[in-house]
Amino acid sequence: MELNSNLFPAGVTYAEFRKHRITSSTMTMLDGNLVANDTTRSQGLNCRVFRDGVWGCAASPTLTSNNAERLGKIAKDNVISLAGFGKTKRVADVHSHVETHLPRKAPWSTGQKMDFLETLHAISEKKYPKLVSSTFVLMEELHEKEVVTTTGSRTSADMARGTIYLVQTVLNANGEPIRLADPISGRGSISDVSLTRAELEKRLDLLYKRVLDKTEAVPAHAGLVDCILGPDVTGILAHEAMGHPCEADLVEGGAVTAGLVGQQVASEMITMVDFAHSYNGKTLPVPVFVDDEGVEAKDVTMVDKGILKGFLHNRETAETMGQAPTGNARSYMFEDEPLIRMRNTLILPGEAKLEDMIADVEDGYLLLKTSNGQADTTTEFMFGISLGYEIKNGKLGSAIKDTTVSGTAIEMLKTVTAVSDDLSVEASGYCGKKQRMVVSMGGPALRSKINIGGA
């Protein structure tokens, strides 16, 4: 079916229809056994309407004009039933005509993916004698969306991500299992993100070295210490601790950032941007050219040389705050309503060399991998650290046991004293905010003071 303006229900301030198709697959090989071999296809139609300050929404899978009209009626009935609620009376009236379908390599067949998994398993069996378990996961997802709105937007776009997880488990001297994971992710399918055999072996060799390092790990000393955050940790800090509090719906909900625009929230070495689709002429892992409200996606500089500058918007928050929508309204499944979500959130590189940054630390830690992270609208954050090393007198020492770092981003980022000149971006995992969402995050290495939890 074709989405068109005749489908919109009458008597509403704003309406949109979204046709959304999702295809995903997961193959998991655990110690040579294929424990997951799954494909999921989902598709449907979503109608959302706005009237008198509230939204109505209805969704179901049938892609027909009759169903679209039915959903429009349900969405309108829903919005009418909320009479008496609602504050914002308008949504931003902008439109776009964007059609983007970036080229991708042909996706691998199941057989090709199976061969790839068996290769990974064979390499591990042959080269890494101390492994007690290895897991390899291949995940792909493709989202194809069309949106029409009463403001005149008519858009079509797709988004694809492939992820390879390498996971190794060994035993320490006490017989306790020690595990470490390394994700490889990017735009497209597995065929786009896959590495050559030599590159893969190099990556697996490094993972094996690091997981063995962890068998002799020492506990970190709890307290506020000098640390160098590797790009993965910088990325999650950018996303969780500063990115979420810059989402305008959370700002309206009382995030501490609401009163800090124009004020210093970080060292002047810090510039942080939520890029829509590309940086320095290169396409980022989660390119969003147009959002699910039919708004063309723009880059948003949240922090510029340490000063808080701007927020991420949808149509409603843009209207409320008197700013332009930024194209951050995104939905994960066809039945989901668009929410303000990040896209590719990066802290920009500086000028320092990583080796010089390490050399300048007398007693501290190099933090390389995170297991997960959470943050608050106060910018208070917590990240699990699954890989880190001691730094003693400017040199790397023993690995440290799994630990946690915490702090308040708007305080911690002011202590940054060096930013490396490189950049690493990754897009594995999901951001959670009612719905899950594919995002990318990253940055350079940062040197700062951070509260580490010991182990």
Added chain:
Amino acid sequence: MNADLQAHAETAIRTMKAAGFDHAQAVAKTADFDELNVTNNDVNLFRTVNKPSLDLKGIVDGRKATQTIPLPEPDVLEEIVSSLFTTARQAPEDPANAISTNQVHDYVDGPLTADKSAMVQRLRELFDYRVKHTKTAQITEGILSHQRNQYVLANSSGSILRADLGCYESFFMAVGQKDGKSSSMGYSMGTSRDLEHPFSERFGTDTLLEHAQQQIETTRIRESFNGSILLSPMTVMDLVAYLQDQVGDGALLTNSSMYKDKVGEVIAAKDLSIFHTATAPGSAPHSTDGYVVEDFPLVEEGRLETLLPTNYASRKCDLSHKPNGGTFSVRPGGQNRDHLLSEIQRGALVGRLSMGRPAVNGDFSGVIKNSFTIAEGKIGPALSETMISGNVAQMLKDIDGISLETINFGGSVLPWIRIPHLVFS
């Protein structure tokens, strides 16, 4: 029960058998929900969703593949099954792949239609309660939904599990705000079969709002120390989840379970008993791998009673299969919560634990959120940026008090639990 769903499941099995699968399983299901969304003390979205789907699982020569597709798609079923068969044939043979045999059960539970006016009314009441009793607490996000889930699981080995389930599910997030200051976010959530009681009396929502007000002003601890924590029921969920992970498929299959050889041994304090509840609002006594489940103890007076492998993991690891529905509760203790608190010389009342995933040996450190200091048996100021570290496996052994009072989250019923010897920093 929905005859159409059964017809879809049976058609799928016939098609899969005709394609050459040795074993076939299909779950035809439909999820319907009406959902009210709250933003900043106001309802701002009413969403209605209908989502039918069909899960297929096929095994041929010990090789397995699964697929989920929208329902109905009768015209493309043969093509999808053919593709699934090709995918399965390319998988390695694994004798542990199997489906359930002769599991037959029907279950209907809960309100099958939404009382939309009652949903709106309960939210209005909650907003009024906030204004009257906890004005500086803001309900920044919330969801109240009625969900109806119908499914028919059928397979080629005689199993047929049917369920038609209705329930209400709620989630509220709140912060305290005053004079430009804000507390950390806190949560309450739960499921129920009815809307008979106001939310201010359910799932700890009144405490959420009260504590949000009290946590606007916080203090940091001045020095590291060893102390006790009194875990709120919400954080007891984290403790139970750790144990579930450790005795479930992931840890068992990767040889990373601390408890694989500990069945029958004491792994926790004598006061701790954790039991599986087969039914809960919105959930039938069926496991996801196609078995009827029962109530059973997981931990009885500190002793591990069973592991929780699925059928696959049990065959792979040569363990007894223990199907479960994922809902666990902790038996209340004999002491009043305030009494447990009064015995703590130095420590914290923990409302939320924000932490990295514990290491597989149980080591962890995390930030305690929505928490208060405890000194000489009395609650003091709210805490900020406070970390605790320890070992979760050791914490289970160190438990020295479980409260009489509990919070019923719908599925899980959990008390407050006191644990000494945590390192605060």
